[in-house]
Amino acid sequence: MKKIILSAAFLAFASITAVNASEVKSPVAITVKQDSTTKVPVELKDLPEAVKTTLQSEPVKAWTPVAAFLVTNVDKTKHYQIDVKKDAETASIKIAEDGKVVQ
Numbered sequence: 001m002k003k004i005i006l007s008a009a010f011l012a013f014a015s016i017t018a019v020n021a022s023e024v025k026s027p028v029a030i031t032v033k034q035d036s037t038t039k040v041p042v043e044l045k046d047l048p049e050a051v052k053t054t055l056q057s058e059p060v061k062a063w064t065p066v067a068a069f070l071v072t073n074v075d076k077t078k079h080y081q082i083d084v085k086k087d088a089e090t091a092s093i094k095i096a097e098d099g100k101v102v103q
Contacts, residue, residue: 044068051082051095051099064086069081071094078097079102082095
């Protein structure tokens with residue numbers, strides 16, 4: 001008799017749990033925010049003259065450029081990211097199209 005009562009209680013509890021588990025109280029809104037920044041590789045020889053001039057000025061000329069990228073931000077502003085190397089150190093410099101260093 002105990003087994004029948006326990007089995008009935010277990011089935012009742014399981015069915016209540018299953019009903020509550022499938023109940024959706026409010027829809028969940030999922031939003032995805034994408035970073036629209038694009039980064040396009042550029043040959044060092046194809047950099048604008050203003051950027052090349054900045055790379056040859058002090059204190060930047062102590063560093064050797066190894067790679068360049070044209071970065072377009074969400075607000076449509078553009079700058080060049082120049083990866084540079086000096087001995088074992090590496091760094092990146094952001095330079096606007098007009099040759100000014102961007103912070």
